[in-house]
Amino acid sequence: MKIEVVQEDITKIKVDVIVNAANSSLLGGSGVDGAIHKAGGKEILEACQHIRNRQGKCKTGEAVITTAGNLPAIKVIHTVGPVYNKGNKREEKLLENCYKNSLFLAKENNLKTIAFPNISTGIYRFPKELAAEIAIKAVQEHPILEKVTFVCFDEENYKIYLNKVILLVK
Numbered sequence: 001m002k003i004e005v006v007q008e009d010i011t012k013i014k015v016d017v018i019v020n021a022a023n024s025s026l027l028g029g030s031g032v033d034g035a036i037h038k039a040g041g042k043e044i045l046e047a048c049q050h051i052r053n054r055q056g057k058c059k060t061g062e063a064v065i066t067t068a069g070n071l072p073a074i075k076v077i078h079t080v081g082p083v084y085n086k087g088n089k090r091e092e093k094l095l096e097n098c099y100k101n102s103l104f105l106a107k108e109n110n111l112k113t114i115a116f117p118n119i120s121t122g123i124y125r126f127p128k129e130l131a132a133e134i135a136i137k138a139v140q141e142h143p144i145l146e147k148v149t150f151v152c153f154d155e156e157n158y159k160i161y162l163n164k165v166i167l168l169v170k
């Protein structure tokens with residue numbers, strides 16, 4: 001499985017499925033969530049509302065899949081990252097679950113290439129270095145797709161990922 005790192009806006013990435021760092025309401029929010037709904041159009045929100053009506057909120061660490069609306073991707077996986085609170089509330093395990101469950105859901109849907117944002121490292125305040133370690137390890141332990149793209153938005157995350165992924169290739 002190929003792993004790549006780019007610095008980009010995830011709404012512009014052309015892969016089979018992009019992952020959204022959603023909140024448990026599934027009804028949109030700020031940050032990457034807002035950007036995905038804005039660029040993808042109302043079809044994504046309608047699909048999220050449908051899921052909400054069927055199953056209620058999405059639990060932290062779990063993932064659901066919808067259309068990608070107007071985005072270049074085919075599908076969007078919405079996963080709910082943990083809010084970081086001193087690291088004593090199973091946040092690390094829950095963040096790992098976000099990556100694992102998204103990979104499994106992509107596989108189940110016959111999708112081969114996936115792009116992840118840096119889940120929980122924005123408003124949810126997860127330490128970036130630790131979040132990157134968890135993300136890369138989770139992906140390496142489950143090489144079930146053809147390609148994983150880590151899409152970093154800010155320079156700090158981009159540098160962290162570049163270092164870790166390059167180290168890994170050597």
Ligand code: ADP
Pocket residue numbers: 008009010011021022030031032033035081117118119120121122123124125151152153154157
């Ligand atoms: P969370 O609530 O999970 O912390 P945020 O959206 O606040 O979610 O931040 C998660 C990460 O997504 C942050 O690293 C932020 O820089 C990044 N991000 C924000 N907008 C975009 C975008 N358009 N494309 C890719 N990543 C983005």
